[in-house]
Amino acid sequence: MAILIDTNTRVLVQGITGRVGSFQTKIMQDYGTKIVAGVTPGKGGMEVDGIPVYDFVEEALREYEVDAAISFVPARFAKDAALEAIDSGIRFLVVTAEGIPDQDVLTILNYAASKGAKVLGPDTPGLISPGKCKLGVHPHRMFTEGPVGVLSKSGALSYEVCRVLTKNGIGQSTVVGIGGGPLWGLSQQAVLKMFEEDPETKIIILLGEVGGTTEQEAAAFMKSYMDKPVISLIAGRTAPRGAQMGHAGAIIEGEEGTAESKIRALSEASSLIAKSPSEIPTIIEKSRG
Amino acid sequence: MRLLEFQAKKLFSEYGIPIPRGVLIRSKDDIGNLRFPVILKAQVPVGGRGKAGAIRTAKQAEEAAAIVEELLNSNIKGWPVQALLAEEQVEIEQELYLALLIDKLANLPLIMVSATGGVDIEEVAKKSPEKIVKKHLQSTVGLQDYIVRYLGKSMGLGDYLDGFRSIVNRVYAIFYDYDAILIEINPLTVSSNGLVALDAKILLDDKAAYRHDDLFARLQEEQKRSVKSGKTVAEQLAEERDITYVPLDGNVGMISDGAGTGMLALDLIQDAGGQAANFCELGGLAGPESMQQVLEVVHANPRVKAILIGLIGGLTRMDEMADGILHYLEQHGKSVPLIVRMCGTQEDVGKAKLRTVGIETFEDLEIVVRTAVKLAKES
Numbered sequence: 001m002a003i004l005i006d007t008n009t010r011v012l013v014q015g016i017t018g019r020v021g022s023f024q025t026k027i028m029q030d031y032g033t034k035i036v037a038g039v040t041p042g043k044g045g046m047e048v049d050g051i052p053v054y055d056f057v058e059e060a061l062r063e064y065e066v067d068a069a070i071s072f073v074p075a076r077f078a079k080d081a082a083l084e085a086i087d088s089g090i091r092f093l094v095v096t097a098e099g100i101p102d103q104d105v106l107t108i109l110n111y112a113a114s115k116g117a118k119v120l121g122p123d124t125p126g127l128i129s130p131g132k133c134k135l136g137v138h139p140h141r142m143f144t145e146g147p148v149g150v151l152s153k154s155g156a157l158s159y160e161v162c163r164v165l166t167k168n169g170i171g172q173s174t175v176v177g178i179g180g181g182p183l184w185g186l187s188q189q190a191v192l193k194m195f196e197e198d199p200e201t202k203i204i205i206l207l208g209e210v211g212g213t214t215e216q217e218a219a220a221f222m223k224s225y226m227d228k229p230v231i232s233l234i235a236g237r238t239a240p241r242g243a244q245m246g247h248a249g250a251i252i253e254g255e256e257g258t259a260e261s262k263i264r265a266l267s268e269a270s271s272l273i274a275k276s277p278s279e280i281p282t283i284i285e286k287s288r289g
Numbered sequence: 290m291r292l293l294e295f296q297a298k299k300l301f302s303e304y305g306i307p308i309p310r311g312v313l314i315r316s317k318d319d320i321g322n323l324r325f326p327v328i329l330k331a332q333v334p335v336g337g338r339g340k341a342g343a344i345r346t347a348k349q350a351e352e353a354a355a356i357v358e359e360l361l362n363s364n365i366k367g368w369p370v371q372a373l374l375a376e377e378q379v380e381i382e383q384e385l386y387l388a389l390l391i392d393k394l395a396n397l398p399l400i401m402v403s404a405t406g407g408v409d410i411e412e413v414a415k416k417s418p419e420k421i422v423k424k425h426l427q428s429t430v431g432l433q434d435y436i437v438r439y440l441g442k443s444m445g446l447g448d449y450l451d452g453f454r455s456i457v458n459r460v461y462a463i464f465y466d467y468d469a470i471l472i473e474i475n476p477l478t479v480s481s482n483g484l485v486a487l488d489a490k491i492l493l494d495d496k497a498a499y500r501h502d503d504l505f506a507r508l509q510e511e512q513k514r515s516v517k518s519g520k521t522v523a524e525q526l527a528e529e530r531d532i533t534y535v536p537l538d539g540n541v542g543m544i545s546d547g548a549g550t551g552m553l554a555l556d557l558i559q560d561a562g563g564q565a566a567n568f569c570e571l572g573g574l575a576g577p578e579s580m581q582q583v584l585e586v587v588h589a590n591p592r593v594k595a596i597l598i599g600l601i602g603g604l605t606r607m608d609e610m611a612d613g614i615l616h617y618l619e620q621h622g623k624s625v626p627l628i629v630r631m632c633g634t635q636e637d638v639g640k641a642k643l644r645t646v647g648i649e650t651f652e653d654l655e656i657v658v659r660t661a662v663k664l665a666k667e668s
Contacts, residue, residue, distance in 0.1 A: 101468055101497035102391055109396045110428035139602045139633045154549020159601045182393050209549055235552035238559045243535040246548025246570035276557055278655055
């Protein structure tokens with residue numbers, strides 16, 4: 001088992017005929033992901049790498065059973081695509097687009113909640129269960145199968161850390177990019193809960209960054225509900241206040257947004273703290289005793 | 290985008306939210322026929338203006354002219370003052386607080402009110418949070434009258450409930466009509482003429498700018514005329530090219546292909562005893578032109594003594610990143626040393642290209658950080 005996806009996950013790709021969608025679809029398929037169908041409005045009847053393309057999600061679902069969908073639809077059309085997927089019965093949707101207006105994101109997330117669907121993202125690289133399934137854009141050579149669950153706001157930071165883990169012979173169960181914010185479908189807390197319940201995951205790495213208060217929420221959850229060890233790394237210890245650090249959510253407003261206050265909350269929740277990726281393998285060794 | 294007060298008040302006024310009678314002034318002759326006493330407020334995009342001396346009262350014309358002249362030559366929290374809002378003073382019986390924003394933990398809009406508004410609202414939030422009353426707006430329900438009445442009662446509004454209802458509904462309309470992420474009125478004053486919005490703060494969602502082209506263009510034009518930013522050449526270049534660039538105080542230029550790794554690189558630079566000159570992140574879909582342009586922006590800061598390029602791929606392709614670096618070198622040479630970490634998609638091709646101009650790449654971020662800090666110190 002891994003969380004959210006495994007070797008049997010059947011995948012639908014929204015925006016499959018676009019430049020990024022078609023390129024990433026081929027890479028995911030080569031990795032072993034079972035992609036059964038794609039959707040692009042107006043391109044029904046085409047094929048992309050042998051995968052049939054439909055105009056509507058509903059049409060694809062008449063022909064195929066689907067467990068998860070990933071959307072490469074650009075920000076301006078992302079709301080429409082996501083609502084269509086959820087309305088058609090998709091229960092797990094990865095939304096990769098960066099720059100979707102907040103009010104569109106609220107509409108997507110609240111509709112998903114009302115239908116019992118999970119949304120990962122937006123602004124996420126997706127997720128990968130190394131050796132099993134990749135539903136995203138990760139440079140997969142940096143990943144290998146193993147017992148460490150990783151969740152990250154930043155895609156590149158998770159590549160950074162997993163590259164070091166893999167080099168040190170430490171594999172990952174699932175690596176989840178929750179997105180750059182400021183709004184999230186699956187939260188840090190929700191992913192922590194899944195890792196806590198996943199028998200394959202023995203240790204968890206939380207990669208956070210400045211801005212907002214989600215790390216404090218995650219810390220409160222860890223304190224009350226988690227037994228597995230968590231190692232946290234918070235990027236942006238030296239970030240200036242009030243500046244937008246690349247991600248829409250990464251801006252320090254008020255005391256709670258600082259790395260210092262997040263690190264304090266996580267330490268109080270018994271999380272181990274890493275300052276750089278290279279420290280993490282040593283911390284893992286120590287925590288194994 | 291953060292609106293200046295006069296811009297936010299103009300929107301309020303278009304929607305029928307009561308504001309004091311006022312006029313925008315850019316010189317001491319602009320005050321016009323306002324009734325004294327007049328409040329003069331510097332139009333700068335920061336909070337805490339009252340405590341910073343940017344909001345002043347004038348009892349008659351001479352005093353007003355002196356204050357206008359003084360404020361127009363002043364600098365408030367780093368912003369040279371270019372424009373003032375002059376308003377007729379409103380007598381204040383009570384100061385309330387009203388805000389509508391997106392609650393990022395609940396993924397819902399949230400209304401907050403308090404009967405104890407004014408300059409110390411942050412203190413109130415810290416010391417007596419129970420004095421701030423909050424209500425989420427459920428997505429399929431929105432703003433209903435029971436919520437307005439509940440909030441009104443919590444503040445003991447009594448006869449002013451109708452005025453409050455009208456204001457809350459109009460704030461709600463602006464919020465959705467213009468993709469706002471925050472609308473705040475502090476204080477919302479109770480006066481003998483009813484409720485009046487004495488201040489106005491509006492944040493619009495830049496990600497939704499494409500839905501409000503005309504409004505954003507107008508607001509930006511007004512801001513250019515009203516706020517002098519004091520931006521450096523590098524910052525201006527970054528703005529023209531729509532590049533994520535945050536200036537910092539040090540001498541190590543930093544370019545990353547992800548926000549998280551970029552922030553990590555800044556932290557590691559400091560841990561290694563150096564100081565970054567900037568934060569600069571390539572977007573996820575960057576090609577060779579973006580790489581070249583970003584290098585030019587970072588290079589435009591004369592304090593930069595070494596440039597760290599930390600690339601880890603994902604969506605970016607290393608062969609293309611190498612092309613961008615080569616184009617930059619053709620134009621600018623190696624006057625500032627480049628230290629490159631390169632791994633990810635097509636890394637072998639990218640590394641080979643850089644080797645042709647004598648640039649060896651590294652795989653480990655911490656090694657490039659140490660190298661860049663050392664080179665910056667030596668030069």
